[in-house]
Amino acid sequence: MTNVIACIDGSSSTASVCDYSAWAAQRLEAPLTLLHVLDHSRYPVEADFSGNLSLGGREHLMQELADLDAQRNRLALEQGKLMLEAARERVVADGVSDPQQRQRHGDLVESLTELEDEMRLLVIGKQGEEHDGIGARLGDNVEKVIRAIHRPILVAAGEFRAPQTIMLAYDGSETTRKGVGMLADSPLFKGLDCHLVAVGPREVDLNWAADKLTASGLEVRTAMLDGEVEPELHKYQRAHSVDLIVMGAYGHSRIREFLVGSTTNKMIREASVPHLLLR
Known part of the structure; x- marks a missing residue:
């Protein structure tokens, strides 16, 4: 790797x-x-025109079609x-x-x-x-x-802008806990400001994640949001000029629904900044 x-x-x-x-x-x-x-x-490697029964014995036409397809592939x-x-x-x-x-x-x-x-x-x-x-x-x-x-x-997504601020969508799941470790250890995020954001139930504990990220040298801001996951996360991203969103590919509770279902598509579809998906 x-x-x-x-x-x-x-x-x-x-x-x-x-x-x-x-x-x-x-x-x-x-x-x-x-x-x-x-x-x-x-662009198939070899064209198959055998199903075109109406061509009958016109093998020269079949060959011309095959030649055109081969030329198209070369181009x-x-x-x-x-x-x-x-x-x-x-x-x-x-x-x-x-x-x-x-x-x-x-x-x-x-x-x-x-x-x-x-x-x-x-x-x-x-x-x-x-x-x-x-x-x-x-x-x-x-x-x-x-x-x-x-x-x-x-x-x-969008035009390139060197990330200065990142946001981790955190739900306390094993995947996002691993994501915290990745953010803390990876040189990809060194020196960047970090927003640690959860959406939904108040029992999600941000303290452990915030402490680990702070100990790694990141400047960390935490936020608990209410409402629907995708619009709230993107609303927060726009309000705080976040350059890159980090989220787990799998989670649980409300976050799980959007990460493994149709809301995953919506999250990325509505993206105006890059999204880093963790597995």
């Missing part, structure tokens, strides 16, 4: 993914890998290489030395799962190519990745 891996595609979020992955790699002093996956569902691969090179130039300009480039043909989730053992942090945009420009809709692949990958995932 050494690399920061950044998923690069043709969406408008790629610039943000590059900048946040460069920031994270430098803070963690970790190698940065830029990854482009050519989706096999859109998509070349476009991916150009995107990777542009991403490399951007992260080098951001201060990363010797970023690595990888290109794969297959399923994004499967590709990331295969790389999970060498993954320290995954950076991905909240919208992929398939939903680019469609309001705030969360990309299908993004949701699948969040559910499948058991590593911290930084979901990039």
Whole structure:
């Protein structure tokens, strides 16, 4: 678990993914890998036209279709290489030395799962190519990745701004308690101001978490909020100019509902700043 891996595609979020992955790699002093996956569902390795029975014996037409599909795949691969090179130039300009480039043909989730053992942090945009420009809709692949990958995932959103203030959505669960330990120990957060925020039942004890974070040298502010989880957290984020939200991928009580259900999508869909998901 050494690399920061950044998923690069043709969406408008790629610039943000590059900048946040460069920031994270430098803070963690970790190698940065830029990854482009050519989706096999859109660009199959071999086209199969056998189901088109109406073609009959017109084999030349079938061959022409296959040739066109192969040409399309070659162009998509070349476009991916150009995107990777542009991403490399951007992260080098951001201060990363010797970023690595990888290109794969297959399923994004499967590709990331295969790389999970060498993954320290995954950076991905909240919208992929398939939903680019469609309001705030969360990309299908993004949701699948969040559910499948058991590593911290930084979901990039908005234009890059080097985080100065972070917020941990805390519910007292094992996951968020581990998150406290991560915030306390990780160089990713050293020197940043920290807001420790809970939504809901007053029995959530913030004292333990606040003490641990303060002992690590972080400046900590605590808050207990009432209301619905997503709007309250984002309202607080906007009011206090929080640059990055940290939350567990699993929890319990009201937080659990939004972290494993449809409210997870809403939390990220409404995001204007990056969200770091912990597993």
